[in-house]
Amino acid sequence: MIASIRSGRYRYPKNIFATRSFSKSSIELKPTTPSNIPGNSSKSVLIQDQVGNEIKPRKYWKHFLKSKRDEAGVASRVSVFFHEVQEALDIFNSTNQLDLAVKDLEIPSDLAELYSQPGLMNSIAHEVEVIYLTSNGDGLCFVPRRSYLNDQAQAGHTVVRVPKAIPGDIIDVKIGRHMAIHSEGELVKVLNSRSRLTRRNDRLIVCSNFDQCSGCQLQMMNNDDQLRFKQSVIQRAFKFYYPSLYEEFKAKRADGFGSVMDSPMQYSYRTKITPHFKPRRDVKPLDTKIGFNDIHDPVGIVDIDHCPIATPLINQEFPKLKSKVLEELDRVQINKMLTKQRIKAKISPTLFLRDSIRLDHKTGDFDQVCITDTGKVVTEKVGDFVFQFEASEFFQNNSYILPQVIDYIKYHIHESNLNFKYIVDTYCGSGFFGISLSKEVPEKDGKIFGIEISKKSIKYAEHNASLNGLKLPEKAEFIAGNSEDLFSNQVFADSQVTGDKSILIMDPSRKGSNESFLKQLLKFKPMMVVYISCNPFTQARDLQMLNLLQQDGSVQYEIQDVVGFDFFPQTKHVESVAILKRII
Template sequence: MKPVQKNDRLLVHVEDLTHDGAGVAKVDGYPLFIQGALPGEDVQVHVLKTLKSYGFAKLIQIEQASPFRVTAPCPVFDTCGGCQVQHLSYEGQMTFKQKLVRDAITRIGKLPDVPVHPVKGMEHPWRYRNKSQIPFGTDNGRVVAGFYQTRSHNIADTDICLIQTPEADTIMTGLKNSLHGMGIEPYEEEKHRGMLRHVVVRKGRATGEIMVVLVTKKKKFPQRDQAVELIRSLVPEVASIVQNVNGEKTNVIFGNETLTLWGKDVIEDRIGDVRFEISARSFYQVNPEQTEVLYGQALEYAQLTGDETVIDAYCGIGTISLFLAERAKFVMGVEIVPQAIEDAKRNAALNGFSNTLFEAGPAEQVIPRWYKEGKTADVLMVDPPRKGCDEQLLQTILKQRPKRVVYVSCNPATLARDLRILEDGGYRTQEVQPVDMFPQSTHCEAVAWLELAE
């Protein structure tokens, strides 16, 4: 029999946080997940649901608060799904994220002796996002815009988001207040009707250039000149206004067709000394200040002297590749998305790099062919999606045996899983450095350094 039942009211001690920011308390070994509770706290809870091996409870009252508890400054923090830990001080967030990475490396990777360093955080952990994807909709006939509520597609309406740029706030609020006057209907997802689905705002941190993308259901957009005029009046720094057409009944933001309505087709930014052109749909890290820290750490672990050949698997638009190309003899990047490879080639030319090669295709197929062609690597860099490295790519690494692997990860659990596989295949993890790319959220990136055992 479970030690707690639905509707029980209990006093519990919170021991931990989950990867999505819920407090964890245990009653006779039975975990209860409590949204809003923090480790070290004694809290009164109301049990909402009990499953076989865990349950969920609602926070009723805090009897003993954590010393790291703060008042979340965002007015919609309790409903918006964009941030999970604004109620945890930044010092507390750094402690939590280091523990998150260390626990994964220890429990999943079975590597308790690998050093996991303190997280490299931000001096000012607000207003850091250079890209905002803002859904528009209606609520009882009123235009709403903001971000999706936790685990839903209901919009948490707001005029301000403290992790996006002030310009994004200005554009979001200005459009929201003007849509009805311009005769533009916000999109209704359930009924698949209306015109304006999302507004995407991108800003180059180093250049100040701003791109605004209007994602519409239809290509024909009679009010587009009015919309362009409004956006330019709201934010004079805007350099590009683009329309993206998505007529599908889907929760994917972008469609396949993109049209420039005003200004440039791309905006530019820099990471370190490397320039990047960014289009409406380019993948580009959303926190450029910390991207420089993250890539600097990857570069340090690569230990380049200028004589090495580097392979960058999952190279995207070449952000890490070009960072490495400044120090390496030659860099080869592979990415499954053809458009990203075209962006990478363009960015290499923009920076005058002649020591790079980019190819579209699955890394686990392209890299073995490169080796057969004599294109071998001293250092392999991987920066996979949240699901981690493809199993075939891991086997390719173990077969080709580059002497050093640098693994950039956005998911501690899959990082730890993949480190275990590489360790079993003859590599030794030297250390792991977490980097906070997403303050106020539970997400944490990390860079791992592996050497081939002698």
């Protein structure tokens, strides 16, 4: 496995571009680099660029990784960013007839120390061109160090990552914290916003907080450009982590692959938001900011009263809930002052608002309601099906696009003309995909089988099956457990569900699947695999791993199609769906 270094609660790859070796197998994942760098098994701390040159890790890396979801190794956020820097560097070299390598971008220690804290140094670089848009929705530009250090003796360029900037923009940018090979930047001004050289159109921005709020990245781009960008994210995921498939699809299809299906709603689509706050002693309770993260301040909050991508009902209820929370904070503060005692107030720092429907079980009529208690039950209607789940449990936040995803899967099931009986829904949650596809299985002896680690979700999956007319356990069965343990599960074995009569659906979290699950999948031998992912990079990694694992086996899968779905317009996010058919 890839060695790593640790700093606090974060974990970083010891070799960002390292070949990954999987336990108990000879399988290796080889990223798209000029040379494949073997993993270093020594205990010394070592980070290497794509050609094997050492990049010394520094404490400043911790500012790049901000969540526990990050992992060391193939398709981690750090690994993706390094690949994207390399792509941007190729563009910069080609445009300027240079021959810079990633090694040349390393930040000198004294410069990193100088810019180590937010606000410590705030140099401005003028008239800089943005040439690349990362999968995180940030623009990349290359700034000569002498231009912002006012020192003609300074050599080299700094890669600056600038939120809210897109390729073609000519910008003034404030240079901030320096990391291992890049600097954080803050957009000061776009100098050519009305030029044809940029795809920016600031008249499309509808949110007054867009320049500060971290929630949306792409409001300045029209919808077609957003879809093209998200297609490019899917394509680069496979270029980085499954290059042979990328080249194959690129040769077969004029538009490449990974085209992205549009959302029926560009705004007012998001059925859940979770604004939050951080009480401060130097701020009066009634002046506490409640909203979303500030892109210019790692610990800052942007105060909001309205979110354009949230549903109208949520925006109607949010100001009321916000006022209620602020009044409660003020009341607690007053009580503390009067009693001079430390009072532990049970006020959650995260607000919760979720669209739901309220059913009239006698007439079948329903109306929309907004739930603000995570312990309440949410009801959603998607197509012909009704789903209920506890508000704190996961369910997709754009119900408008879900019927398109189901129709796409149905299309491939029909086109394949498979003689199947079962749908096996791994990572099934509250049963959405399996139940939504239940009409595709034979009425006589067809069955849905699902597994999910959350026992609470399984309870609702069983409830939803019954709610939609599926008899338990004859037509639908759900078990609690790790998806990796599904094929060895005794209940699953007793169900007599066999791979040669099954379609398998996998919808893992952002970190993707793993070698153990994929090995068992190959032994199970389903007729078709539908891989749904909210992270195209880990999806590409997993599909290459599956391809390598099947090389010496008796079963072979061919990827029929990879498409994207724009679940979250105005943001960087894209869902990717891959269809695999067994050919041997």
